[in-house]
Amino acid sequence: MPALLRRLCLLALCFALPLRAAELTVDLGQGARIYRTEQLLARSDVRTITIPDDVSFKRAMHYRAVPLKALLQGADADDALLFVATDGFAAEMPATQILKAHGSEAWLAIEDPAHPWPSIADGKAAGPFYVVWTDPQAMRIGPEQWPFQLATIRRLAPAAERFPAITPDKALKPDSAIRKGFAVFQRTCFACHTLNGQGDARLGPDLNVPHNPTEYLREDLLRAYIRDPQSLRYWPQARMPGFDHQALSDAELDELLTYLRHMSGRKAGLEKP
Incomplete structure (x- = not known):
């Protein structure tokens, strides 16, 4: 087979393959659970939400998202949770802030590979998973409590x-x-x-x-x-x-x-x- 034809075939194969789904690991001390992009987007509790003033994008954004507390079954209100991003960011939050929220609600925004989000500052990506909040003012949610590029959530002993x-x-x-x-x-x-x-x-x-x-x-x-x-x-x-x-x-x-x-x-x- 001529070299050019082989290259064209390989290129066609690459386009035919589905995009590799991202994975989020949640470890609350009873064994890690892995959530994949396509599984999260197919959940019955996934919603389209609007964030009027997104902390990272500095404008209104629309997301497909699931309530974060739905992924934290087995966590106690007294637990500390660590949210680790692929870029080295690590945010610790009390579980009660998510499980027993009064006014503000945490959501896991899920980036659809077929419809990627725009870049944030300096061309940086926010996906594949991003914690966003509706009505963040109600509980004075700070910018450090919006971790993007999220890879892992795990339970911690107190800091x-x-x-x-x-x-x-x-x-x-x-x-x-x-x-x-x-x-x-x-x-x-x-x-x-x-x-x-x-x-x-x-x-x-x-x-x-x-x-x-x-x-x-x-x-x-x-x-x-x-x-x-x-x-x-x-x-x-x-x-x-x-x-x-x-x-x-x-x-x-x-x-x-x-x-x-x-x-x-x-x-x-x-x-x-």
Whole structure:
């Protein structure tokens, strides 16, 4: 067979083969379950939903999606859940936020290979799976709670048990500003950053070693950076989102900085390469 004809036959075969479906792994401690694209799109609870102001696409988007809680059978409200993306992003969320939501509802958006979503910033893909929220304002859902390129969801022990080096002084009262700031840190920062070398995320730098940002940035500049990273350093490829007052109140920002200042005196765990 002439070489050109063989190449044409191979090309025709490639077009004839179905696109390989993506897989989402959900592991809640009773054995991992694998959900494939075509299985999810064929479920009886799949819906077309509209997100008026999508966090990643910065505009209205329409998705085929299933209620996320429907995929979390066996999870308890007290569980912590880790959402891991293929790009290294890792977001930890309390299961109760999804299982017993009041106002906001989490959905797993599923990209149909026959109708791919547009790219987000810098040509990056959001699919094949993406956690989106309807009415996110009701529960003050932050941008870090919209993980895209999702690959795995798994149950976790509490962060303080898994990563003891991120915990503040145990002698502190539960209602102290530092402990409140620790909760804010876990919700807003821990999805992208480690602290004292501990954490699942690999996107952002460590926030305590070798230096804590409270040690090298004036407080007003650090506050401005958290609110709008591009206001301090313009970097088109930057991944850090800004946290507006809806995602992070002034009181929560105060508590977060109080926690970071406290942890600057509790460095541990990370050696320079």
